[in-house]
Amino acid sequence: MQDTALSKELYQELESYIDSLESKETALIEVLHRAQNIFGYIPKDVQLFIGEKLNVPASKIYGVVSFYSYFTTEPKGKYVFSVCTGTACFVRKADAIVKELEKTLNIKTGETTENKLYTIECLRCVGACGLAPVVMVNDEVYGKVKVEDIPKIISKYSE
Secondary structure (H helix, E strand, O other): OOOOOOOHHHHHHHHHHHHOOOOOOOOOHHHHHHHHHHHHOOOOOHHHHHHHHHHHHHHHHHHHHHHOOOOOOOOOOOEEEEEEEOHHHHHOOOHHHHHHHHHHHOOOOOOOOOOEEEEEEEOOOOHHHHOOOOOEEEOOOOOOOOOOHHHHHHHHOOO
């Protein structure tokens, strides 16, 4: 049942977390958050594992994972470039920033580079409208971003 590509240690970490919960019946979202933090994403095998441990049908788990945009079933890059495309950011040219990221990283929004270093995604609103347009790289927030800032931002995350 377990994906051999994902280490036993990661599954054990998730299992220990689940076992430590007082109430497993109401912990699905919490467990999914932990699983994504551990694995970086929530593939089918991990969903089945969680279902087995929480006694929750796989269909319910998939429904929750596919409903919330925070959860992903595909691995992301080490550095996730999230561009806010909410109204304030959009009117301040967030679309041009997305295009520049796509051109510079040679991937489309929603894709990850072959070396698994970068992913580009768009978010609806990050709640920092005064800083529009906003780009987040993992937990780092960049405000009032211009197209010409993109190479410098990317260079901070090159290895």
